[in-house]
Structures are given as C-alpha cells and as structure tokens.
Amino acid sequence: xxxxxxxxxxxxxxxxxxxxxxxxxxxxxxxxxxxxxxxxxxxxxxxxxxxxxxxxxxxxxxxxxxxxxxxxxxxxxxxxxxxxxxxxxxxxxxxxxxxxxxxxxxxxxxxxxxxxxxxxxxxxxxxxxxxxxxxxxxxxxxxxxxxxxxxxxxxxxxxxxxxxxxxxxxxxxxxxxxxxxxxxxxxxxxxxxxxxxxxxxxxxxxxxxxxxxxxxxxxxxxxxxxxxxxxxxxxxxxxxxxxxxxxxxxxxxxxxxxxxxxxxxxxxxxxxxxxxxxxxxxxxxxxxxxxxxxxxxxxxxxxxxxxxxxxxxxxxxxxxxxxxxxxxxxxxxxxxxxxxxxxxxxxxxxxxxxxxxxxxxxxxxxxxxxxxxxxxxxxxxxxxxxxxxxxxxxxxxxxxxxxxxxxxxxxxxxxxxxxxxxxxxxxxxxxxxxxxxxxxxxxxxxxxxxxxxxxxxxxxxxxxxxxxxxxxxxxxxxxxxxxxxxxxxxxxxxxxxxxxxxxxxxxxxxxxxxxxxxxxxxxxxx
Amino acid sequence: xxxxxxxxxxxxxxxxxxxxxxxxxxxxxxx
Numbered sequence: 001x002x003x004x005x006x007x008x009x010x011x012x013x014x015x016x017x018x019x020x021x022x023x024x025x026x027x028x029x030x031x032x033x034x035x036x037x038x039x040x041x042x043x044x045x046x047x048x049x050x051x052x053x054x055x056x057x058x059x060x061x062x063x064x065x066x067x068x069x070x071x072x073x074x075x076x077x078x079x080x081x082x083x084x085x086x087x088x089x090x091x092x093x094x095x096x097x098x099x100x101x102x103x104x105x106x107x108x109x110x111x112x113x114x115x116x117x118x119x120x121x122x123x124x125x126x127x128x129x130x131x132x133x134x135x136x137x138x139x140x141x142x143x144x145x146x147x148x149x150x151x152x153x154x155x156x157x158x159x160x161x162x163x164x165x166x167x168x169x170x171x172x173x174x175x176x177x178x179x180x181x182x183x184x185x186x187x188x189x190x191x192x193x194x195x196x197x198x199x200x201x202x203x204x205x206x207x208x209x210x211x212x213x214x215x216x217x218x219x220x221x222x223x224x225x226x227x228x229x230x231x232x233x234x235x236x237x238x239x240x241x242x243x244x245x246x247x248x249x250x251x252x253x254x255x256x257x258x259x260x261x262x263x264x265x266x267x268x269x270x271x272x273x274x275x276x277x278x279x280x281x282x283x284x285x286x287x288x289x290x291x292x293x294x295x296x297x298x299x300x301x302x303x304x305x306x307x308x309x310x311x312x313x314x315x316x317x318x319x320x321x322x323x324x325x326x327x328x329x330x331x332x333x334x335x336x337x338x339x340x341x342x343x344x345x346x347x348x349x350x351x352x353x354x355x356x357x358x359x360x361x362x363x364x365x366x367x368x369x370x371x372x373x374x375x376x377x378x379x380x381x382x383x384x385x386x387x388x389x390x391x392x393x394x395x396x397x398x399x400x401x402x403x404x405x406x407x408x409x410x411x412x413x414x415x416x417x418x419x420x421x422x423x424x425x426x427x428x429x430x431x432x433x434x435x436x437x438x439x440x441x442x443x444x445x446x447x448x449x450x451x452x453x454x455x456x457x458x459x460x461x462x463x464x465x466x467x468x469x470x471x472x473x474x475x476x477x478x479x480x481x482x483x484x485x486x487x488x489x490x491x492x493x494x495x496x497x498x499x500x501x502x503x504x505x506x507x508x509x510x511x512x513x514x515x516x517x518x519x520x521x522x523x524x525x526x
Numbered sequence: 527x528x529x530x531x532x533x534x535x536x537x538x539x540x541x542x543x544x545x546x547x548x549x550x551x552x553x554x555x556x557x
Contacts, residue, residue: 041535278543282539
C-alpha cells in the first residue's frame with residue numbers, strides 16, 4: 001500500500017496546500033470578531049500564549065503523526081494513533097484508542113463539512129450577487145436579504161451543489177493534479193485580494209460620520225482593554241487557535257501523510273503557522289472591522305457571522321466601487337473556505353480508499369453523496385421552519401466544530417508525549433532543516449501543552465454546562481419549539497456517524513493489523 | 527491611532543511578517 005501512495009509535487013505546492021488547509025473562513029470573520037469582543041489588543045496576549053503553548057507543539061505533532069502514518073501507507077488518524085500507541089499499551093488496547101480517534105475525526109470531517117460546504121456556497125452566491133447588484137435594493141435590509149437567501153432553495157441548492165462539485169473535481173484529480181494545483185492558484189489570489197481589500201479599507205476615510213473611520217476601527221481592534229482580559233477571553237483565544245490552525249481535525253495529518261519519509265517537518269510546519277497568522281492577524285484583522293467601523297461605528301461590530309453576510313453587504317451597496325469590493329470580499333471567503341473543505345473531503349476519500357480499497361473516483365462520488373445527505377438538514381431547516389436560527393448547524397458546530405477538536409488535540413498530544421516507543425522529538429526532527437530543541441518535547445509536548453489543553457477542556461465543559469448545551473433541550477432553542485426536533489436530529493446524526501465511524505475504523509484496523517492484534521504483539525514495522 | 531494600539535499592532539504585524547519571510551526563505555532554500 002505504501003508504495004502506491006501519492007506525494008506532493010513540490011515544496012511550495014505542499015506549503016500552499018497546507019496553508020490553504022489551515023486558512024479558512026474563521027481567519028476572516030471569526031478572528032476579528034473574537035479579538036474585538038475579548039479585549040482588543042489585550043486579547044493578543046492569551047492568543048499568542050495559546051499559539052506557543054498549544055498551536056506550535058500540536059502542529060509539529062500532527063505533521064509528525066501524518067508523515068509517520070504515511071510511511072506505513074496510512075492517511076487517516078485511526079491508523080496513525082494505533083501505530084503510535086501500540087508499543088506502550090499493546091495492540092489490543094491500541095485498536096480501541098485508534099477506533100475512538102478514527103470515530104471522532106470521521107465525525108469532524110463529515111459533519112463540520114456538512115455545514116461548512118453551505119457557508120462556502122453562501123460566499124459564492126454572495127460573490128455573484130455582489131457582482132450583479134443582487135442585494136442593492138435599499139427597500140430590503142441586508143438582514144432580511146440574508147434570511148430570504150437561506151430560505152430560498154434556488155440560491156441555497158445551486159451554490160451549494162456547485163461548491164461541492166468543485167470540491168469533488170479537485171479531490172478526484174489527486175494530490176498533485178488536484179489539491180496542489182488548486183492551492184497554487186487559489187492561495188496567491190486569496191493573499192492578493194486580501195491586500196487589495198486592506199488598501200481599500202484603510203483609505204475609506206470617514207464617509208458617514210466624522211467620528212467613524214477605518215483607522216478608528218483599527219484603533220478599536222488593537223487598543224488593549226485590560227478589564228476584558230479574563231478566563232473567558234483566554235478560552236476564546238485558545239479556541240481560536242484550534243479553529244484557525246485546523247488542529248484536532250485530522251486534516252493536517254492527512255496532508256502530511258503524503259510527505260516522503262525524509263521530508264522536512266519543522267520548517268514546513270512553522271511556515272504553515274506563520275502564513276496562517278499573516279492571513280488571520282494582518283489580513284483578517286484589517287478588512288471587516290475597519291470597513292464596518294467606518295460606516296457603522298462600534299455598534300456595527302456586535303455581529304459575528306452577520307458581519308460578513310449582513311453588515312458588510314449593507315456597506316458595499318452604498319459605497320463607491322462597492323460591487324467590486326463585495327465580489328472580492330466574498331471570493332476571498334470562498335477561496336479560504338474551499339481550500340479547507342478540500343482537506344476534509346480528501347480525508348473521507350482516503351478512508352474509503354484505504355479502508356475499503358475503493359478507487360479514488362468512486363470514493364469521491366460516495367463522499368459527494370454523503371455530504372448531500374448530511375448537509376440536507378442544514379439547507380432544509382430555514383426553508384421548512386421559516387426561521388434563520390440555523391439550530392441544526394449550531395448544534396453540530398458546538399460539538400464537532402468546537403468541543404471535540406480540543407478532545408482530539410488532547411489525545412494526540414498525550415499519545416505523542418507518553419505512548420510512542422521512540423522519542424517523538426527524534427521523529428519530528430528526522431529530515432528537518434531546522435531542529436526543534438529538546439525542551440519542545442520534554443517540557444512542552446509532555447507537560448505544558450497537555451496541561452493547558454486540560455484546563456481549556458475543563459473551562460469549555462463548565463461553559464457548556466452553564467450555557468445549557470448538555471441539556472436534553474439546549475437553552476438556545478428552548479424558546480423556539482419548532483427548532484427542537486432539528487437539534488435532536490443533529491444529535492441523532494452525530495450518534496449514528498460516531499457508531500459507524502467506530503465500527504468502520506475498528507474493522508479497517510483489524511483487516512490490516514489483525515495478526516498482531518490477536519497476538520497482542522507488534523509484528524509490523526517499517 | 528493611539529500609541530498603545532499602534533504599538534500592539536506593529537509588534538504583531540512585524541513579528542508575523544518577519545516569521546513569514548524567514549520561514550519561506552528557509553523552505554524554498556531547502557526545496
């Protein structure tokens with residue numbers, strides 16, 4: 001199997017694909033919103049701490065896991081965890097741990113993309129509407145327009161299916177001709193659009209009110225408000241690091257599994273992190289907030305996803321050159337989301353290829369159908385209930401898009417720090433141009449990073465209990481009975497995916513490592 | 527912009543920009 005695996009065609013292709021994998025919608029709408037809400041400049045202190053305490057060590061571990069898995073011919077997390085853990089806890093226990101991790105990552109890549117693909121569809125739809133002046137009718141507020149959009153099957157289904165088809169096309173073409181080629185085209189365009197948008201944003205001046213300007217927006221974003229710096233802000237910062245670097249999702253490992261066994265890890269992983277931070281802190285922080293502040297003042301910044309789909313369109317339709325800027329903004333979001341969604345799509349295709357021996361084309365088609373099935377409730381809920389609360393989407397996002405990433409990150413770092421037979425640092429440094437120092441392993445990977453993640457997990461659990469997410473009827477839908485079946489439906493889907501994911505991973509592991517599992521002794525080494 | 531905000535912003539921007547250049551240079555040199 002290992003001999004047949006594809007590899008990346010060039011280093012720059014790998015870096016751009018990995019950067020595309022990490023850089024997603026969250027860099028452009030989630031980061032500025034989180035920073036503005038949680039202390040402005042002061043937010044950067046827990047953010048940078050989380051980047052160094054969690055982000056960098058976990059990124060190195062995920063690259064290492066991926067390359068090691070690829071050496072054995074595996075591109076999925078269940079196998080990778082099994083291989084890393086089997087010496088210390090023996091194959092019979094390692095298969096259970098591998099199956100649990102496989103289950104979690106299948107849940108993440110299938111269900112996160114079930115709504116993420118819709119958001120990508122919305123960005124594509126809004127790019128077309130921006131170019132054609134589709135939301136320029138001032139009689140309809142952009143809030144109402146957004147509600148109409150998500151309740152309009154023609155818009156929702158057309159752009160969703162187009163986005164999904166492009167993803168399928170990219171993945172079917174393989175690593176070099178598909179994913180790498182698309183990343184080489186989309187990522188430079190994304191950075192270019194970002195720089196053009198920053199230039200336009202910062203030269204807007206004060207078009208509506210002399211007290212509002214883009215520079216004042218930047219000032220608002222970066223002024224440290226120490227009173228807002230608390231444990232909640234630290235949790236938000238750590239959550240943002242997981243989200244922005246695509247950690248705990250299995251997709252970094254999947255891309256890293258296409259590395260050659262002597263390929264560099266340290267330099268490449270750090271380059272991915274720095275490119276992601278460039279897109280997030282410099283580009284992401286300098287577009288949406290300054291533009292919104294210039295037109296709406298601080299009041300306009302109170303929305304999260306609404307900032308992109310409601311506040312900004314309202315500005316684009318009134319400003320000079322707004323159609324062009326709107327198109328650039330939504331295409332930028334589309335490219336950012338698309339290059340992350342490819343990674344999740346490819347992960348599931350890899351499972352079918354490696355676990356069931358399917359051809360890539362067939363596997364890609366099955367994943368396409370799978371995404372249609374799990375994504376249908378996201379599309380149908382607003383249409384059938386005539387609401388725009390997106391309860392099914394929110395419930396999935398609370399678990400697979402947020403909470404479970406932290407759980408997965410914790411398991412990965414513990415396995416790398418405590419369960420690997422060989423020192424994880426030797427594996428990380430093997431073939432690397434820059435060598436990670438010893439303390440990265442002995443202090444960070446073994447102690448500090450897991451301890452920090454445990455604190456975050458406890459804090460997140462307490463926040464989830466307080467916010468009523470563990471209740472049979474979660475607080476956020478308690479006053480809207482029509483949405484309760486959609487939330488419970490999301491939970492049933494989650495449960496079914498987890499059960500199937502566990503069984504599927506267990507069977508795949510048994511098929512390849514059955515002999516050593518039955519003897520409870522490691523027999524296969526590469 | 528106020529001095530404190532500008533300082534925070536420039537420190538972050540500068541650090542990230544330097545990291546990108548150093549990392550990309552190292553990666554491309556060892557391509």
